[in-house]
Amino acid sequence: MRINYIADNGMYKQLTRTAYGYDNAKDIEYKLEQENKAKDEVPVRKITVRQLYDEYVKVKEHEVRELTLYKTKNVLKRYVLSFFEDCYIDKLTVSLLQEWKLSISKTELALITKQNIYKEFRTMLNYAVKVDYILVNPLPKVGNFKDALAYKPEIKFYTPKEFRKYIEIAKKEAKKKQKQEKNYYEWNYYVFFNIAYYMGLRKR
Numbered sequence: 178m179r180i181n182y183i184a185d186n187g188m189y190k191q192l193t194r195t196a197y198g199y200d201n202a203k204d205i206e207y208k209l210e211q212e213n214k215a216k217d218e219v220p221v222r223k224i225t226v227r228q229l230y231d232e233y234v235k236v237k238e239h240e241v242r243e244l245t246l247y248k249t250k251n252v253l254k255r256y257v258l259s260f261f262e263d264c265y266i267d268k269l270t271v272s273l274l275q276e277w278k279l280s281i282s283k284t285e286l287a288l289i290t291k292q293n294i295y296k297e298f299r300t301m302l303n304y305a306v307k308v309d310y311i312l313v314n315p316l317p318k319v320g321n322f323k324d325a326l327a328y329k330p331e332i333k334f335y336t337p338k339e340f341r342k343y344i345e346i347a348k349k350e351a352k353k354k355q356k357q358e359k360n361y362y363e364w365n366y367y368v369f370f371n372i373a374y375y376m377g378l379r380k381r
Contacts, residue, residue, distance in 0.1 A: 203271035207315050224310050226261040226269075230254075233301050252297045256281060266302070266311050274319045282322065291322040340374050 230253055237246050260277050261269070281291055295316070302314040335343065347370065351363035372378070 203318050207271055207313060207318060224266055224305075226264050226266055227258060229266055229301065229305055229310065230258060233304050236304070249297055252294055253301060256294045257298050257301075266305055269302075269311075269315055271315055271318050274316055278319055278322070288322060288324060295321045335374065344370060344374075 234246065234250055234253075237249060241249070257277075260280065264273075278295075281294060284291075286294075299314065299316045302311070302316055305311045306314050344367065347363075347367045351361075351367045354360040354363040
């Protein structure tokens with residue numbers, strides 16, 4: 178892989194490294210960016226994701242409304258700190274972030290919720306860059322959640338054989354109630370499930 182960048186003197190330069198796999202290549206790219214930026218910048222401060230969060234929300238208290246802050250804190254605590262709390266922010270590699278993203282992808286959260294989680298996490302890491310805790314935000318290299326990554330729960334349905342077996346029992350129960358108790362209510366189930374099955378209706 179090759180990485181092109183502009184040095185501080187304005188000259189274009191290129192670095193060449195060997196990588197195996199997409200995640201490995203992205204990790205190398207991120208580390209090289211950190212190394213090159215670190216040459217003329219202040220050293221990265223060792224700080225955990227939890228420490229970053231504590232400082233970040235204190236700053237946000239003076240910048241956003243109370244409800245907005247509450248939502249931000251709730252999202253970060255539940256979906257970021259639960260995964261990265263004791264991790265140092267300069268150790269947030271692309272491969273590690275991919276693991277986090279996959280774990281969120283497997284949940285039944287709505288796509289827009291997952292995208293909001295990503296947005297809140299990215300904004301917090303952008304703050305870390307702003308205050309020189311890290312030199313590069315690695316999260317954009319992973320990318321936001323998309324439809325293709327959304328978890329799709331298993332769809333449960335009756336096979337024709339299962340349905341015939343079920344509906345026959347429902348019919349017998351309806352006849353039994355009608356004969357013994359003069360109760361016609363059980364026929365509602367028989368009619369309802371016949372209509373639902375043959376019209377392809379689904380419960381929402």
